[in-house]
Amino acid sequence: MASSAKKQKVQDSKCIREFQTWWTEKYGMISKGDKAVCVLCSGTVVCRTSSVKRHFETNHKSVSQKSEAEQKELIASALNDRNKQSTSMIKFVGNNCHTSAASNAAANVIARHSKPFQEGEFLKEAWLACAPSLFDDFDDKDKIIQRIKETPLSRNTIKERILKLAENITDQQKIDINDASFISLCLDESTDVTKSARLAVFARYCVGNVIKEELIAIKSLLTTTKGSQLGV
Numbered sequence: 001m002a003s004s005a006k007k008q009k010v011q012d013s014k015c016i017r018e019f020q021t022w023w024t025e026k027y028g029m030i031s032k033g034d035k036a037v038c039v040l041c042s043g044t045v046v047c048r049t050s051s052v053k054r055h056f057e058t059n060h061k062s063v064s065q066k067s068e069a070e071q072k073e074l075i076a077s078a079l080n081d082r083n084k085q086s087t088s089m090i091k092f093v094g095n096n097c098h099t100s101a102a103s104n105a106a107a108n109v110i111a112r113h114s115k116p117f118q119e120g121e122f123l124k125e126a127w128l129a130c131a132p133s134l135f136d137d138f139d140d141k142d143k144i145i146q147r148i149k150e151t152p153l154s155r156n157t158i159k160e161r162i163l164k165l166a167e168n169i170t171d172q173q174k175i176d177i178n179d180a181s182f183i184s185l186c187l188d189e190s191t192d193v194t195k196s197a198r199l200a201v202f203a204r205y206c207v208g209n210v211i212k213e214e215l216i217a218i219k220s221l222l223t224t225t226k227g228s229q230l231g232v
């Protein structure tokens with residue numbers, strides 16, 4: 001008796017964690033990792049026929065009491081809805097990814113050329129003006145134009161992205177400077193359009209075999225840029 005119980009247990013544990021494809025049509029279960037997921041309620045069940053069956057019969061009692069044909073139809077429609085949902089999600093996330101990447105690239109160009117933040121809107125207008133002729137012989141011209149329209153390039157978005165890029169560059173510089181064995185500082189002054197004096201601090205350091213020279217600070221000075229005022 002003990003040995004047959006043990007044998008049963010071993011057999012049972014062998015059945016666990018193997019998703020059975022026939023559960024989909026009969027109980028509306030789909031495989032997810034080492035679990036089965038119910039398409040009717042999104043509940044998760046361990047991969048064992050008895051558990052899957054129990055889930056269906058207790059949680060979806062009204063469905064399980066219908067005729068076999070009706071059960072099949074209900075399960076098939078729930079499956080269909082789920083597939084639609086997941087593909088539209090992938091589409092949404094996918095599209096978002098492309099437009100975010102494009103928006104970051106545009107912010108990078110705007111920052112490198114020291115252009116005002118609202119140039120993003122100008123860029124979009126220019127792309128939209130060019131796209132119809134540029135992609136005229138493309139089958140998916142409308143899709144391209146739509147994608148451009150969806151790219152976030154407003155003044156605020158560009159500002160946020162440039163601030164993030166600057167933050168990232170500062171973080172990289174901090175890591176590189178901390179890792180460098182030696183650094184040299186170079187102080188320079190200039191006066192801007194408002195005639196106020198500015199002190200620029202550059203650092204020179206090595207990253208691997210490359211010598212870098214980066215602006216690490218620019219500060220307004222209350223007085224003039226004489227050495228004595230800089231504390232040098």
Ligand SMILES: [Zn+2]
Pocket residue numbers: 038039040041042043055059060
């Ligand atoms: Zn369920």
